[in-house]
Amino acid sequence: MQFRISKRGDIPRKQEILIRVIAICLSIIFAGIILLAFGLNPINIFGTIIKGSVGSEIRIRQTAMRCIPLLITSLGIIVAFKMKFWNIGAEGQITMGAFGATWVALNLSDSLPMPVMIILMMIAATICGGIWAFIPAIFKAKMGTNETIFTLMMNYIAIKFVTYLQYGPWMDPTQGGFPKIAKFPANAVLPSVLGVNIGWIFAIIFVVLVYLFMNHTKKGYEIAVVGESVETARYAGMNISRIIIVSTIISGGLCGIAGMIQASAIEKTLIAGIAGGYGFTAIIPAWLSRLNAITCFFVCVAFAMLIQGGTYLQVSLGISSAVASVVQGLILFFVLGSEFFLQYKISFGQAKKEVA
Amino acid sequence: MTTFLAACVVASIPLLFATVGELITEKAGNTNLGVEGMMLMGAVMAFITSYNTGSALLTVIVAVVAGAVGAFLYAFLTISLRANQIVTGLTLTIFGTGFAKFVGQPYLGKGVPASVTAVFAKKPIPLLSDIPAFGKIFFNQDIFVYFAYLICIGFAIYMYRTRMGVNLKAVGENTAAADASGINVMLYKYVHVLIGGALCGLGGAYLSVVRVPLWQEDIVNGRGWIAVALVIFVAWNPIKAFFGSILFGGLSILGMQLQVMGVSFSQYIFDMVPYLCTILIVIFSTSSKRKEGQAPADLSNNYFREER
Numbered sequence: 128m129q130f131r132i133s134k135r136g137d138i139p140r141k142q143e144i145l146i147r148v149i150a151i152c153l154s155i156i157f158a159g160i161i162l163l164a165f166g167l168n169p170i171n172i173f174g175t176i177i178k179g180s181v182g183s184e185i186r187i188r189q190t191a192m193r194c195i196p197l198l199i200t201s202l203g204i205i206v207a208f209k210m211k212f213w214n215i216g217a218e219g220q221i222t223m224g225a226f227g228a229t230w231v232a233l234n235l236s237d238s239l240p241m242p243v244m245i246i247l248m249m250i251a252a253t254i255c256g257g258i259w260a261f262i263p264a265i266f267k268a269k270m271g272t273n274e275t276i277f278t279l280m281m282n283y284i285a286i287k288f289v290t291y292l293q294y295g296p297w298m299d300p301t302q303g304g305f306p307k308i309a310k311f312p313a314n315a316v317l318p319s320v321l322g323v324n325i326g327w328i329f330a331i332i333f334v335v336l337v338y339l340f341m342n343h344t345k346k347g348y349e350i351a352v353v354g355e356s357v358e359t360a361r362y363a364g365m366n367i368s369r370i371i372i373v374s375t376i377i378s379g380g381l382c383g384i385a386g387m388i389q390a391s392a393i394e395k396t397l398i399a400g401i402a403g404g405y406g407f408t409a410i411i412p413a414w415l416s417r418l419n420a421i422t423c424f425f426v427c428v429a430f431a432m433l434i435q436g437g438t439y440l441q442v443s444l445g446i447s448s449a450v451a452s453v454v455q456g457l458i459l460f461f462v463l464g465s466e467f468f469l470q471y472k473i474s475f476g477q478a479k480k481e482v483a
Numbered sequence: 484m485t486t487f488l489a490a491c492v493v494a495s496i497p498l499l500f501a502t503v504g505e506l507i508t509e510k511a512g513n514t515n516l517g518v519e520g521m522m523l524m525g526a527v528m529a530f531i532t533s534y535n536t537g538s539a540l541l542t543v544i545v546a547v548v549a550g551a552v553g554a555f556l557y558a559f560l561t562i563s564l565r566a567n568q569i570v571t572g573l574t575l576t577i578f579g580t581g582f583a584k585f586v587g588q589p590y591l592g593k594g595v596p597a598s599v600t601a602v603f604a605k606k607p608i609p610l611l612s613d614i615p616a617f618g619k620i621f622f623n624q625d626i627f628v629y630f631a632y633l634i635c636i637g638f639a640i641y642m643y644r645t646r647m648g649v650n651l652k653a654v655g656e657n658t659a660a661a662d663a664s665g666i667n668v669m670l671y672k673y674v675h676v677l678i679g680g681a682l683c684g685l686g687g688a689y690l691s692v693v694r695v696p697l698w699q700e701d702i703v704n705g706r707g708w709i710a711v712a713l714v715i716f717v718a719w720n721p722i723k724a725f726f727g728s729i730l731f732g733g734l735s736i737l738g739m740q741l742q743v744m745g746v747s748f749s750q751y752i753f754d755m756v757p758y759l760c761t762i763l764i765v766i767f768s769t770s771s772k773r774k775e776g777q778a779p780a781d782l783s784n785n786y787f788r789e790e791r
Contacts, residue, residue, distance in 0.1 A: 165585075165586070213569050215573065266766055270766065270769060271769055272765055272766050272769045273715065273765050273769055275516065275569065275711075276708070276711060276712045276715070276761065276762075276765045277762055277765055277766075279708050280708070280712070280758040280759075280761050280762045280765075281762075283705055283755070283758040284755050284758050284759065287751050287752070287754045287755045287758075288751075288755070290751045290754075291751035291752050294751060295751070407573075407576075407577055408577070410570075410573055410577075411574070411577065414570050446585075446588075447584055447585045447588040449580075449581040449582075449583075449584030449585040449588070450581075450585055451581070452577055452578070452580065452581025452584070452585075453578060453581040453582055453585055455577065455578075455581070456574055456575075456577045456578025456579075456581055456582075457578065459570075459574045459577075460556060460560065460571075460574055460578065463560050463564070463566040463567070463570065463571055463574065464559075464560055464564045464566060466564075466566060467564035467565055467566065470565075471565075
């Protein structure tokens with residue numbers, strides 16, 4: 128039997144959703160098979176993940192807390208990826224954002240009113256995260272340097288830098304020799320709303336802002352054009368270097384704010400592992416949502432459930448929480464594969480020849 | 484000094500396998516950013532095999548297969564289904580890291596059995612190891628190291644002196660033209676991506692079975708990414724890959740060495756050096772306007788015959 132592949136035009140929305148749903152179902156079935164192969168009961172595991180993520184009010188709050196940094200980082204990645212600037216330096220940008228916020232929290236007076244303090248921390252985090260993205264961006268814009276490796280190496284440098292601070296100049300002498308940085312004063316800790324730190328309100332605001340920016344402003348449109356074709360953008364007279372630099376600073380700034388929230392609300396201090404892998408994980412929801420901020424919100428909620436459920440799995444059954452990243456990777460594999468069936472049509476048999 | 488240089492060679496081996504693996508992959512026109520993931524898959528599967536069977540041969544076979552399986556996922560998605568190469572590679576790294584953590588959890592902190600370490604112990608090569616200094620550095624090593632030498636030389640001959648090597652170059656430089664001239668483009672891409680993955684798996688196995696030899700979750704620790712950068716640094720040349728890997732292997736252990744020698748500075752600042760150097764390399768190699776030593780022209784472009 129022969130088959131031929133041809134490009135197809137626009138595909139009905141219903142069919143598109145169907146193909147995606149099938150892909151996600153297949154990925155979960157496949158994850159089940161892997162779990163079975165390692166002698167685990169997949170229904171039990173997936174049940175525990177769901178129970179661990181939304182099974183009680185406390186766990187729902189935990190899930191929300193994990194969703195906040197993931198969502199904000201994903202939004203940052205969307206802005207860069209839309210331009211086909213492969214920013215995989217979110218981990219470092221989160222870390223540097225947290226560093227900026229910590230510097231403000233520990234150096235300004237603890238008698239400052241909390242809102243002022245929080246705003247100043249946020250500004251510092253945006254600047255530091257933005258700078259960390261700006262450095263690779265300027266080389267990309269001016270010299271065409273490969274940003275994938277560059278942004279990635281910046282992660283390691285940021286993490287080593289904070290490790291250095293933690294073991295060196297910023298080590299808190301009152302911790303009895305433990306390499307820890309001082310805790311934030313009370314006015315630098317994010318307050319809670321409905322039992323979850325106020326970061327969730329920021330996150331929702333950012334979803335709306337990024338959506339509006341990407342879909343309804345001139346700058347957002349320019350970013351999409353540069354991503355589609357640099358040649359077209361140049362022909363249209365756009366200032367490509369400026370677009371690259373502005374959008375990566377937005378991207379890094381958002382990641383920086385995610386770092387500030389982690390430092391202020393979760394750790395209440397700065398640690399080298401502050402980014403905790405969110406910078407890498409956030410790439411998956413960004414891509415799964417087809418770089419759409421609103422869709423990204425829902426994907427991130429689902430992923431936060433997976434992460435929280437994975438942690439619960441570790442606590443309750445003693446199975447590594449890395450199950451969550453295996454499942455996440457599989458979902459993206461299948462969705463990436465399914466995109467082929469959205470763009471191409473496969474027809475079996477030799478129909479073409481018979482017609483001729 | 485010779486001891487230090489010999490240690491540099493040992494430190495370079497995982498990088499060398501991964502660099503040559505990625506180099507071959509990129510020569511076929513595919514950028515696989517899953518190196519870190521494939522190394523971890525190779526590392527964890529090789530460790531588990533050696534721990535449970537005590538067989539060195541099986542360990543090596545499993546490492547090769549594990550890396551190749553990872554590469555196959557990538558190859559199928561990018562070559563047959565034309566998925567975005569960058570995102571697919573990143574996913575492979577995320578998947579591989581999770582997989583290694585998940586599968587390796589029961590083995591955390593366990594060691595490699597003596598029957599395996601004996602096979603991979605240092606074995607001087609007669610005559611060659613007697614060469615003053617040079618012999619101590621290069622020819623008083625383990626089997627993996629010698630195999631790595633052969634890989635470099637073998638691939639250099641293959642790439643520059645055989646017809647298949649020329650075809651491979653054509654596939655990477657201009658896939659459509661290679662296809663038109665009758666080269667089986669799909670086959671070339673699949674085979675080289677898979678070989679690349681297998682080498683990454685071996686690089687990971689060297690870390691978990693020979694170098695460390697304990698199971699730790701962060702055993703690869705960014706080496707896969709440095710390998711991706713090294714490919715650019717060595718200008719897609721397997722012989723230069725040998726020297727590039729030794730340089731970076733050396734940098735990664737220089738910090739410790741200097742502290743032993745009593746030079747005082749923060750180790751954490753020095754730990755940044757390999758990463759800073761990688762950035763400098765990427766900047767300088769992309770800014771050079773020379774014709775040689777550039778990336779294959781069709782790198783990262785998915786090929787679709789009907790769109791030609």
